[in-house]
Amino acid sequence: MKKLAALAAVFVLTLLVGCGNSANNNTAGTNTPAGNGTASNATAAPDAVTSASVVDNGEDFKKAISKEGTWIAATLKDLTFTEDLVVDGQFIHKDEPARKIALYTQDADHNITNSFTLTAPKITIKSENARIQGGTFVGDVYVEANGFSVVNATIEGNVYFSDEKYQATYSASDQGKVTGVTEVQK
Numbered sequence: 001m002k003k004l005a006a007l008a009a010v011f012v013l014t015l016l017v018g019c020g021n022s023a024n025n026n027t028a029g030t031n032t033p034a035g036n037g038t039a040s041n042a043t044a045a046p047d048a049v050t051s052a053s054v055v056d057n058g059e060d061f062k063k064a065i066s067k068e069g070t071w072i073a074a075t076l077k078d079l080t081f082t083e084d085l086v087v088d089g090q091f092i093h094k095d096e097p098a099r100k101i102a103l104y105t106q107d108a109d110h111n112i113t114n115s116f117t118l119t120a121p122k123i124t125i126k127s128e129n130a131r132i133q134g135g136t137f138v139g140d141v142y143v144e145a146n147g148f149s150v151v152n153a154t155i156e157g158n159v160y161f162s163d164e165k166y167q168a169t170y171s172a173s174d175q176g177k178v179t180g181v182t183e184v185q186k
Contacts, residue, residue: 061118065101074102075135081120088126099127103135103153112152140180143170150176160185 053064056076064073067089090097103116112134119138129147132155140157141148148159149171158180161167167184 065099071098072100072102074100074105075116075118076105078117079119083120084122084124085120086124086126087130088124090128097128097147099125099130101130101132101137103133103137106134142185143167147171149174150178152176155179158182162186 053060053070053072054074054076055061055064058079058081061073061075061079062081062085064070065085065087069089069091071091071093087099087101089099091099093100101118103118104112105114107113115135117136117138118132122140122142123137124142124144125148126144128145129149130145131149131151132141132153133151134153136154136156138156141155141159142162143159143166144162146166146169148166148169150159152175154176155178157178159170159178159182161170161182161184163186164184167182170182172178172182
């Protein structure tokens with residue numbers, strides 16, 4: 001079973017990294033130090049420019065979504081946490097700030113082959129252009145950054161924005177669904 005999981009992880013990582021590469025993106029896999037750590041807008045230096053992190057356990061997932069993590073955290077199974085999660089740090093993908101929580105695996109043609117559920121009481125989004133994609137998050141989402149989106153995924157809970165400006169940049173237009181409220185909560 002472990003060999004199958006390792007093989008699946010290599011396959012998914014290959015697909016995700018391959019999908020993220022482009023002729024103009026030759027900096028993937030390099031780390032770029034942040035500015036002075038006080039700027040939080042799009043013109044600040046990113047914390048890192050990285051590739052994907054494919055995980056199958058809670059500790060690796062928490063590291064992947066942290067400031068020291070990667071632009072994409074992809075899981076290979078359902079994950080459940082009793083503590084709150086934080087998606088933090090600024091990462092660059094295709095010359096743009098981006099973070100992705102990939103709750104799915106895909107085949108060579110980019111068709112979703114398995115969707116997974118991530119469960120936590122709360123997840124706080126502090127990374128610009130972060131998205132939850134391809135599965136289900138069970139819990140409440142607190143957004144403290146521009147550009148949050150739900151893509152081909154379901155949030156079984158509420159989405160709260162710390163400011164109207166973050167809600168104004170929110171999108172759930174690509175088969176994204178939220179079962180609870182979507183509102184500003186200061």
